[in-house]
Every structure is written in structure tokens, then in C-alpha cells.
Amino acid sequence: MKAAIQRSMESSVLAELVRVVGAKEVLVDIEERALYGYDATIHRFVPDAVVRVGSLKEVCDVLQICRQAHLPVVPRGAATGLSGGVLPVRGGVMLDMGRLQRIREINREDLYAVVEAGVTVERFAEAVQETGLFFPPDPSSARASTMGGGVAENAGGPHAFKYGVFRDYVLGLTAVKMDGTVVRTGGKTVKNVSGYDLTRLLVGSEGTLAVVVDATVRLIPAPKAKRTLLTAYDRLDDAAASVSQIIARGMQPAALEFIDDASMRVVEDYLHLGLPLDAEALLLIEVDGSEAEVSRQADEITALCESLNARSVKVAVSEAEAAGLWKARKSISSAVARIKPSKVSEDATVPRSQIPAMVRKLKEIAQHYEVDLVVFGHAGDGNLHPNIMCDETNQEEMGRVWQAVAEIFAVTLELGGTLTGEHGVGTMKAPFMQWEHGEEGLAVMRAIKNAWDPDHLLNPGKLFPEDAPPWPVSLEPWESRVKHRGTSWPT
Amino acid sequence: MKAAIQRSMESSVLAELVRVVGAKEVLVDIEERALYGYDATIHRFVPDAVVRVGSLKEVCDVLQICRQAHLPVVPRGAATGLSGGVLPVRGGVMLDMGRLQRIREINREDLYAVVEAGVTVERFAEAVQETGLFFPPDPSSARASTMGGGVAENAGGPHAFKYGVFRDYVLGLTAVKMDGTVVRTGGKTVKNVSGYDLTRLLVGSEGTLAVVVDATVRLIPAPKAKRTLLTAYDRLDDAAASVSQIIARGMQPAALEFIDDASMRVVEDYLHLGLPLDAEALLLIEVDGSEAEVSRQADEITALCESLNARSVKVAVSEAEAAGLWKARKSISSAVARIKPSKVSEDATVPRSQIPAMVRKLKEIAQHYEVDLVVFGHAGDGNLHPNIMCDETNQEEMGRVWQAVAEIFAVTLELGGTLTGEHGVGTMKAPFMQWEHGEEGLAVMRAIKNAWDPDHLLNPGKLFPEDAPPWPVSLEPWESRVKHRGTSWPT
Numbered sequence: 001m002k003a004a005i006q007r008s009m010e011s012s013v014l015a016e017l018v019r020v021v022g023a024k025e026v027l028v029d030i031e032e033r034a035l036y037g038y039d040a041t042i043h044r045f046v047p048d049a050v051v052r053v054g055s056l057k058e059v060c061d062v063l064q065i066c067r068q069a070h071l072p073v074v075p076r077g078a079a080t081g082l083s084g085g086v087l088p089v090r091g092g093v094m095l096d097m098g099r100l101q102r103i104r105e106i107n108r109e110d111l112y113a114v115v116e117a118g119v120t121v122e123r124f125a126e127a128v129q130e131t132g133l134f135f136p137p138d139p140s141s142a143r144a145s146t147m148g149g150g151v152a153e154n155a156g157g158p159h160a161f162k163y164g165v166f167r168d169y170v171l172g173l174t175a176v177k178m179d180g181t182v183v184r185t186g187g188k189t190v191k192n193v194s195g196y197d198l199t200r201l202l203v204g205s206e207g208t209l210a211v212v213v214d215a216t217v218r219l220i221p222a223p224k225a226k227r228t229l230l231t232a233y234d235r236l237d238d239a240a241a242s243v244s245q246i247i248a249r250g251m252q253p254a255a256l257e258f259i260d261d262a263s264m265r266v267v268e269d270y271l272h273l274g275l276p277l278d279a280e281a282l283l284l285i286e287v288d289g290s291e292a293e294v295s296r297q298a299d300e301i302t303a304l305c306e307s308l309n310a311r312s313v314k315v316a317v318s319e320a321e322a323a324g325l326w327k328a329r330k331s332i333s334s335a336v337a338r339i340k341p342s343k344v345s346e347d348a349t350v351p352r353s354q355i356p357a358m359v360r361k362l363k364e365i366a367q368h369y370e371v372d373l374v375v376f377g378h379a380g381d382g383n384l385h386p387n388i389m390c391d392e393t394n395q396e397e398m399g400r401v402w403q404a405v406a407e408i409f410a411v412t413l414e415l416g417g418t419l420t421g422e423h424g425v426g427t428m429k430a431p432f433m434q435w436e437h438g439e440e441g442l443a444v445m446r447a448i449k450n451a452w453d454p455d456h457l458l459n460p461g462k463l464f465p466e467d468a469p470p471w472p473v474s475l476e477p478w479e480s481r482v483k484h485r486g487t488s489w490p491t
Numbered sequence: 492m493k494a495a496i497q498r499s500m501e502s503s504v505l506a507e508l509v510r511v512v513g514a515k516e517v518l519v520d521i522e523e524r525a526l527y528g529y530d531a532t533i534h535r536f537v538p539d540a541v542v543r544v545g546s547l548k549e550v551c552d553v554l555q556i557c558r559q560a561h562l563p564v565v566p567r568g569a570a571t572g573l574s575g576g577v578l579p580v581r582g583g584v585m586l587d588m589g590r591l592q593r594i595r596e597i598n599r600e601d602l603y604a605v606v607e608a609g610v611t612v613e614r615f616a617e618a619v620q621e622t623g624l625f626f627p628p629d630p631s632s633a634r635a636s637t638m639g640g641g642v643a644e645n646a647g648g649p650h651a652f653k654y655g656v657f658r659d660y661v662l663g664l665t666a667v668k669m670d671g672t673v674v675r676t677g678g679k680t681v682k683n684v685s686g687y688d689l690t691r692l693l694v695g696s697e698g699t700l701a702v703v704v705d706a707t708v709r710l711i712p713a714p715k716a717k718r719t720l721l722t723a724y725d726r727l728d729d730a731a732a733s734v735s736q737i738i739a740r741g742m743q744p745a746a747l748e749f750i751d752d753a754s755m756r757v758v759e760d761y762l763h764l765g766l767p768l769d770a771e772a773l774l775l776i777e778v779d780g781s782e783a784e785v786s787r788q789a790d791e792i793t794a795l796c797e798s799l800n801a802r803s804v805k806v807a808v809s810e811a812e813a814a815g816l817w818k819a820r821k822s823i824s825s826a827v828a829r830i831k832p833s834k835v836s837e838d839a840t841v842p843r844s845q846i847p848a849m850v851r852k853l854k855e856i857a858q859h860y861e862v863d864l865v866v867f868g869h870a871g872d873g874n875l876h877p878n879i880m881c882d883e884t885n886q887e888e889m890g891r892v893w894q895a896v897a898e899i900f901a902v903t904l905e906l907g908g909t910l911t912g913e914h915g916v917g918t919m920k921a922p923f924m925q926w927e928h929g930e931e932g933l934a935v936m937r938a939i940k941n942a943w944d945p946d947h948l949l950n951p952g953k954l955f956p957e958d959a960p961p962w963p964v965s966l967e968p969w970e971s972r973v974k975h976r977g978t979s980w981p982t
Contacts, residue, residue: 107842107844108739109735109738109739109843109844110842110843110844110873111738111843112842132741153684154684154688156682160681160682161681164659164681165681165682167688167691168655168659177935181931181934182931183931183932183935184928184929184931184932185932187907187908187909188842188907188908189840189841189842189872189873189874189908189909189912190651190652190655190656190872191647191651191656191840191869191872191873191874191909191912191913192840192909192911192912193644193645193695193911193912193913193914193915193916194909194910194911194916194920194924194927194928195916195924195927195928195932195933195936195954196692196695196696196700196936196939196940196954197645197658197691197692197694197695197696198932198935198936200658200688200691200692201687201688201691201692201939203688204684204687204688205687205688209687220743221738221741221742221743222741224741244600247600247602247712248599248600250623250712250713250715251712252711252712289780289784290784290787292783292784292787293780293781293783293784296781296783349680349682349683350680351598351601351603351679351680352600352601352602353598353600353601378682381680381681381682382601382680382682383680383682416678416679417678417679417680418678418680418682418683418685419685420683420684420685421680421682421683421684422682422684423684424684425684425685425686429685433685433686436685436686437675437685437686438675440672440673440674440675441674441675441676441686441689442686443672444668444674444689444942444943445686445687445689447942447943448687448692448939448942449687450942451935451938451939451941451942452935452938463686463687
């Protein structure tokens, strides 16, 4: 099949693509194509060609050409994803959305903006901020990752606990189906119940249903003030109790981040911030609102954490100090990357009350499979990021890593959680989808896929277990244990 | 076809239904069935039988029986809908969800609840409130309308401006497809990107894809204090400017309601509240948050409205006074119902800045078609409720009413809005769906319908123009004018 694709690419199809976007926007040299075979997972696949599209019409034309030639198409933002969502596992055409760079409108009165897929989340959020408004979703990759990618993966970030994720801000989309038809979903109003919610169906669909070209997103007034706190605990349970108590008292911090002892050690080793290495957990808490409100909440949280045995509570009194406190949290990923050549980042998400149980299980798993594991993440959402540091060239070690990951997914589901809180399914979680959704859930998802893309040409190999690359180790040890909730929940 | 249905209902099918739910839960007498032919629109259709289901298993069994007998099924909550969503336009079985009355869980720590479809929104919200938490969606029908209905219609209410609608609170659903299979969507966590968002696809799908049996919904901390203000304006534009300025200053009131002069007159005539009848508009504004915050915001809003020529600003200093101020707004529907035997309630929604233009257009339409029209609604969301008072037995008058409604929809779309902000499409807006979504949008929605319910047995005659009862007057005068935005938007 690969040979067949290559042949057709080399002939008329390539010429047609060049006719649509121009010769310099079609890349076929292996050196150039190879640069499009990566994302933030450890897997690599090389597309047969890269086409850099610059308008809605170009997207339509390219999709029609590829459909006719029966070529897979993979839409791509900045490829910062952690689930393999943009890996061209079947080759075909990589559709680079990077030329779609316009912020078309920021409407201060009606509180919405229209932005093209290739604009980075950070550039967009900054442009919004300059008008005094706020676009809250803030994935850690925001500096590089694109609005189109955020929509495709339904990205989150630290501020999701109070403000929600991409899904909660996308009002409407312009998207192109594999057959080249344009679908305009939603609109400019928050209230809109006109027909099926195609907008939220496309959000998080990982480029498997349609190619998102632009998004109309809701904006909100920016909070006037914020305050950041960093608290350290000798015992994990006290940190968890602090999270529970903050919420029980009716406070809704903008961020409620958790950092475990192992994460602290890798960061300290890297940056020498003076972190309390013998503590079991850190919480990074940000409150926002009016100046009076944040100062009252910061006082209340300080007293509360101290009463729950926090060994120290630091409150930032300036923006520079706040940035300093955030540094420990924001540097974990780069610090982790220094330890070993590779890492596997997960985003298992459990109901908040299960965080201590989950963290303990993760430490047991690390010990049992002898893998290097750190845990951090969004405590307010129960959204943890276990990161396993490893060497992808060491086959024996990787075998243990893949077993540990399978065990993490099984435990997550047993604790009432979900495989993925914000990274998406991609290729990396596809083999586990039946554990969470059962055959009934997957059957409905397959029917929806068939409705949008009957030939399965758009971003193939993602989301569905039957299409995705198989898991590197046997999943048999877990299959009997993981009961699909469809049959186990009460009726 | 009707006769065929009747025959099969009278024989083995009826016996099978009785076997599943028991004889007393199957209603076939015309007196009883006729009570299920209504909703809050002026249309009437009688189902062939009513089946009152009390469990997930009963729903599965009933759907399987009906599918085998090729009988339409219409799921029904409290039938308070304003778009014809539960009208049994093809006869068949009315599936009364009213026996599903359990609030299964309210989890204070993880901030979610699990509630069955038949529980009223008010009972659920009160149970949540007793735990110190808050479920914000508050459709005006909350006392009677059900959680299942709220999910099916993606219901809103006055507090949507700050807090959002049903869609923003539903985390997971248990739903049954027409073939009797159970689909469990979503979960208990806010962050969840595991596969297509079946949860939000079902929210607002008006019972046309699956029957929702229970919902897992997100709860939030209750605001500690609130303050209600009622402001009166000589000029509509000053009221609109006040709304804009409140938002421009970064305030986000919990409610921002608009009442026009005609609405005021019908309410005053009914309740003698002492409303300023020569004013052009009232705004009802509710702010919430901490005690300090609401009192600061109430002061700021008072000053702002006065500077924008508000002739009076009343601030409620007690809950009783707040209820008094809300009375004007909450009594409009019943006051309107006194004037003439019938009313047609719409929920055209436009970008907020278009409210003055929309209100003016509505007054022109009322004059042009000589219909009795009042306007009120959710100014913060641009979600207006033009209500036309009429006499459904007067054919000549009704002809003008249906023309006026068509004109309202055309104007709404021309102003960048949507046919329906919170009432749903049902039978009443189905004839206009192509105006908003074009053939491309409708084609995708049809494909999704086919994926879930290939025989089109679940709630037929809704949402799609080809299935719905035709509009009573010709739409030809508008067809050439309304250009689908799919072709008219910039690319």
C-alpha cells in the first residue's frame, strides 16, 4: 500500500497539490518530510508529503484531491501533543495548518473572537489580554501549540479547575469534511441549541472527523487581581485534605496544582530553587478576583493549610515572586527530560477525592515495575500527570514501562476515572478505549466516524483500537480485571 | 399508517409492553392518552399509547419492543417545552419518564451529583442547595420541568450569562439507543477527552438520538451573597448601553434581564406592582459573590446606570425585596397568557450588541403584521423572548402570526444570531433549519441521526425540515433573502 501511495504521490496527485498551494508549500524531500514525523511522544512515522495550506479554499481542494487519490490526511498544528494524535501512522499527506495565522476579530462588546487554526494559544491569549479580556485555557504547551490543536484535543491546563477547558470556550467552528464540504457549526452566541451540537462534537475529535480551519471562541472579563501560594507538606494526606477543605469552604481557586516528592527532586537537581526535598508534596495555589477578595482568600487558605500541618506557606507579593513559585511547577517537564533520554507522559484523571489513593498506587506501580516515575498535575481536577523517565532504546526497560502504563490505566478506571483528562486518545490510548467505553460506546463512536469520513482517510490510526498500532506488550493480564462500567454500574 | 399502528398496538405489542412495566403503567384510553398530547406550544397530537417507565431495564425493553413493531417512541419529561419537542406527531408510544425519581448521589467532595431523568429541576436544585452547593441552570419552568428535559433541550435560564446552561454542567449520561443498547457517556470528572464527546452530542439532541435515563452533573460552590437591582429607562438605548458598560467594566452579573414596555403593561395590568409604564425598558440585574463584592458591584452598577439616564434604580436590601423585584420578570409569561387565549413564545438569540436593533425590528414586525407582541429575556446573552399573544381559532390572525414569526427568524439570522437560544428546535423551528445550517450542516446532522437511529423511530418529526409538520404559511417571501452563512461568511 505504501508503494502504491508513493507512486500516486509522484505523479498526478503531487502536481494537483502543487497547483492548489504552489510548489514551495508542498514538501516531498525525505529530509523535510522527516521533520513532520514527530510529536511529543516517543514514536516516529514519516508522511509521504507535507502540504502547507493557507486558506479555507486550499484546505477544501487538498482534501478533495486526497480523497480522490485515497490518500490519508493528517491535520497538524505544532505537534506538541502527548498522545500521538498527529503521527502519520499510515503515511499520506501531512496537512500543516501553520500558515493560517490571522486573528480575524476580537469583539469586546459581544465577548468573542474569531481566530484561525494556526495561531499559537499564547499569541491569541496575549492579543485577547491586550483588550482587557481573558481566554482562560492555558495548556503547558501554549507558547508553541496552536488554537486548532487546542480545539482538536480539547486542551486544558492549570486554570481548568475554575475556568474549564477549550470545550467551554468554543462557540462555533469552520471545518472541512474529507469530501471537501465546509461545515459552519455553532455561532457567536453562548446560548445556541439549534440542532445537534456539532461544535462540541468536533472539539476533542482529534482531527478524525473534519479539519478545523477557524474557531469562534467566547471571552470573559479578566480577573482584576491574583495571588499565588506555595505550600509544602510532610504528608501527602495533609496536602489532599487541604485541597478538599479549600473546596468544601466554597472557594474556587483559579489553579490548584500538585507536585510530588520525586518531581521536586528532579526540579531541584536542575534549577536549585531550594525546594524542601524531604517534604512529600507541594501545592501551588492561585486565587483570582477583586483585590480585596484575593487577599481575603489568600489569608483564609494560608490559615487553613497551616492548620492542616503545612510545614510552610509562601505567598507571592509581586508578579515576579509569583513567577518564581510557578517555576517549580512549570519546569517539571524539562527537568524530567534531563534525567533519561525519553519520557512517557500520562494524564490519568480521577475524581478529586481519589488523588491520595491514585498517588499511592502510582508509587506502588513504579516500585513493582522498577520504573522512574514522578507525579504532578492539576489537583483541583483530579488530573494527574504521571511521567515515566526511560530509555527508548532499552527494550527490556520499555517492556516494563508499557506494562506500568497499562496498570496505570486499569487503576484509573477502577478509581472511577478516565484514560485521558486533557492529552487526548491518539495512538497511545486507543488500545485501551474498550476498557472505558465498552463495545456499545465504541460502536456509537465508530458510527459517527463513518458519518463524517466513510473512507477513514482523515487522521487514521487514532482513537479506535482496531486502527491504532498495537500496544507493545500483551494486555491480557488486565483484560479480565477491567470491567466496563456499562455492565458494572448500578441501573 | 396510523391504522396499522393502532392495529399492532391493540394486539401483541400492547401485551408485551404490559408484561414489561405492568398493566397500570400502560395507558390506552383516549381520555388518558389525550392528556399526553400537549406541550407549551399551541399544537396537539395524541399518542397511541403511554408507557410509564420506572427503570433503565424497562426503558431498554420498551424500546426493543417498539423497534421490532416499528412504532415511534417519544420520550417525555413534564412537557413544558416551547418548541413542540415532545409532541407525538406520528403517534406511537409516549415514554413517560416521570417514575425515574431518584437523586442517586450528591457528592460534596468531588462536586458532582447523579440524578434520574424524571426529577424536577427545582427539586434537584433544592437538594443540591441543602448541601451548600449550587446547580445553576434555572429554566423558568424549573418547578415542573425535569432534569431529563433540561438535558434533552440544553435548557438555560436567567443565570446562564455568568453560569452557562445545562451543557456546561452535564459530565456524563446513561442513555438508551432505539435498539435497546445502553450507552454510558462521559464520567464524573470535568476533564475528560476520551473519545468523541457523546455527552454534549446528546445534550440538546431533543430525544432524537437516545433516551436519557440519568445524568451525572457538575456542581459548584454556592455564592455567599447576592444583590438584586431593578432599573428603569426612558430610552431603550440607555438600557442597552448600561448592559454594554457593565460588561465593559469587567463585571459579570449572575443575571441581566430585559423587560420591554409592552411586557411591563401586561404585568402591571395583572399584578399592579407600580411599574413605570411610560418607561421604555427595565433591567433586572443580579450580582453575586462575597458580601463585600456584591455590595461594591451594586454601588458601581447603580452609579453607572444613573450616569446613563436610568430614571430609577431600586436595590433590594432583603430576600423578600429581591423576590419582589424578580416578580415583574417572572410573572410575564402568566400575565401574557391572560390577554388572549394563546401565545407563541420565541427565543431568538443575537450577539448582545444587536439587542437594540433586534428590539426595534420586533416592534416594526408587530406593527407590520398587526400582532400583539411583548419582548423580554436575557439581555446578557442576547437571548430575547418575543411573545405573540393570539387566538389560535382565528385563522386570519394566525396567518399573520406565522408570517411574523418567519420574519423574526429571518431578522435574527441577519443580525448574526441563532433560531433558538434555549427552547430547542422541535417541530416549531424545524422548517427554518436550512436557513441557519445550510444543506451541508443538515447533511451532517442527518448522518448522525442515521448512526444512532437508522429507522427514524425516536421522536420523529423534530429538528429536520423534511420530517416536521410544514409551516402553516408559505416561506417563499423569505427564502431568497436569507442567505446561509456557509456561503456568505468570509473565507
